[in-house]
Amino acid sequence: MSEYILEMEHISKTFPGVKALDNVELKVQKGEVHALIGENGAGKSTLIKVLAGIHGADEGGKYLFEGEKADIQEPMDATLKGMSIIYQDLSLFPNLSVAENIYIGRDSKKKPWTKINWKSMKKLANKALAELDMDIDLNKKVELLSIAQQQMIEIARALAFDSKLIVMDEPTSSLSSGEVEKLYNVIDKLKERGISVIFISHKLKELFRVSDRFTVLRDGQYVGTYDVNEIDEQGLIKKMVGREVVYETNKEKAETGEKLFEISSFSKEGNFKDIDLTLHRGEILAITGLVGSGRTELAQSIFGITKNVQGEMWLKGEELKISSSEDAVKKGIAYVPEARQTQGLVLEQSVINNMTLPIIDTLRNKLKLIDRNVEKNLTDQYIKSLDVRPAIPELTADKLSGGNQQKVVIGKWLSAQPKLLIIDEPTNGIDIGAKTEIHKLLRRMVNEGIGVIMISSELPEVLSVSDRILVMSRGRIAGEMNTVDADQEEIMKLALDNEGIESGNDTKTPNGTHHQEV
Known part of the structure; x- marks a missing residue:
């Protein structure tokens, strides 16, 4: 029997004009916290989307879960296999109750007119929250909870699905220091139960606090997997960026x-x-x-x-x-909000459309039509000066890494000459x-x-x-x-x-x- 809950080898993913993953490997042991790290654009998000069934990998890769070939065609397949993904932008339903959010999806294979067993729902939700030592009103709407509480609801939902592998993407980005410690304690409990966790974060101190091993990606390629005891912070940074990075006050x-x-x-x-x-x-x-x-x-x-x-x-x-x-x-005056994906960008629109959004009316010619040449030249100028990668004006913003999305938001406001x-x-x-x-x-x-x-x-x-x-x-x-x-x-x-x-x-x-x- 394999020691690994997850084995992904020779995983590649090509988008038009971009090879996001090139022969990548990720192996997660049972009951370990495994950090997946790398710069923005390294391929972490793409790899997780392949794992979750959002993207299909190119042919030739190996994907095993619990030692068996994983045929993951869509996210629900991954969920039913025993995998849960907790994204940075939480995927809860704000207008539904705590109990409904924990339970939702369990009846996905039943007929649409199947009656919901409310008693079973609350029993299941109560059990999942109790395992996390969480005391939350099951009838309370999720939109009334803090982000930290919502995150715990996501984890409780994973437990309700009997997940054996939970992926946490930047889980502490919106938490206070006290809330972060509570999350660490929950992760320790998951490990004790034999549940594996893939932990994605850019905060090195917390990576060393919670992780057993690290897998490093760089520019869409596999760099290596390292035990927490065999590498220090500076060594990890060098693996991530290919050079030493020095912070100076x-x-x-x-x-x-x-x-x-x-x-x-x-x-x-x-x-x-x-x-x-x-x-x-x-x-x-x-x-x-x-x-x-x-x-x-x-x-x-x-x-x-x-x-x-x-x-x-x-x-x-x-x-x-x-x-x-x-x-x-x-x-x-220009304002770049913290929630750049929901407030700073139109994710389904192209880089060129996002960058010229504040000045679109100034780009119109005498016929009130947008001068596409001027628009393109201006966007190319900011893509070059801000070093946006990949440098494709027509690429939609949701295909960019977090760092490059931030550059596009800044470029958007620079175009307005604030x-x-x-x-x-x-x-x-x-x-x-x-x-x-x-x-x-x-x-x-x-x-x-x-x-x-x-x-x-x-x-x-x-x-x-x-x-x-x-x-x-x-x-x-x-x-x-x-x-x-x-x-x-x-x-x-x-x-x-x-x-x-x-x-x-x-x-x-x-x-x-x-x-x-x-």
Whole structure:
């Protein structure tokens, strides 16, 4: 009997003009946590989609599950075999209850008019949640849960299907540190039960915390599989990117010019209060803080997404009254949201359509038709300057890696020639090599005269990229410091400051509402 729950060998996948996978291998042992890692564009997502039956592999590969040939034609085949995929963008039904989400799909092979056994559904859901030590109202709609709770519902659903292999794609990207620890404990319990986990993440520390072995992909090819005890972080990075990557803290004070952007007494009831902020020409201003500190809500208010905001705003000396995001764009403000796939891009549209979206009306000729030559030339220019890969303007955005999707979003706003760019979690879910490229791009924008406000929860990023740091805590500015004088410990002390607006320690749910976190 094979020691492996999953054996994939000589797996290749070709899309028109792109070979996404080239002779790749992935072997997962029973009861292990196996990290699948590599830069964005390395082929991780494509390999998982082949595993899940979303993509069919090219001929010639070997795919075994529990030692037997796996004939996976569609995702439900994989589910019924005992595989569950928990994607970064969770695949729950927000308007259905917890119990319904855990149970859904179990009757897929029954006739459509088969009556649902509600008692069995709740019994099954209760059992799955109990195995995770989760106490959640089974009748509660999923949209009212935090992202961390929703993730646990996904895992409970996998247990309800008797899954033997669970794939977790960037599972901690939207979780607080406390929620991350709870997830680690759940993964430990899965291992104890003999369930295998494929863990995909760009956070090296957590990879070393949870994983038994690593499989590294680079440029669609298999690099190797390594035991956690035989390789360190720097060695793993080198395997991923093919070179050494060195993080440096920004210890050079930037030469700043005149005041570029300013807000005064900015307040939004329940989110933030009395925020004063100044951005000078030639600097990157970082805003950091814990989940629920109000940093994203502040950014959305500046961009006109959030309404009924009190306070004053100036850009290049001109007082602004922003009533909508369209108004903000006209005034020269651009906003790159954290959820780039759902808010920053039209995934089913091409790179060229996404990049020219904000300026489409300016590309029309006298006949009111879009000048395709101008559109193509402009897109080619940004693809080249941002090093978008593959450099195919007609490729749809959903075919790009996370890092390249982020470049397209930035290119979209550069085409609008903004005076101020606000970018929220610029490298969330992006690999190490692409992070460096995005950081250099932000610095280049500042050098070209564009103001940059960066919101980030990654303190190494804050310290290496920004020139000045604002720390938010519970809706207020808890402190301000120059990066040359800052360190992670000092930032965390300010972020944990208990002073703030009386809204409690809130955690944002996916629909923007808040709930108390105990």
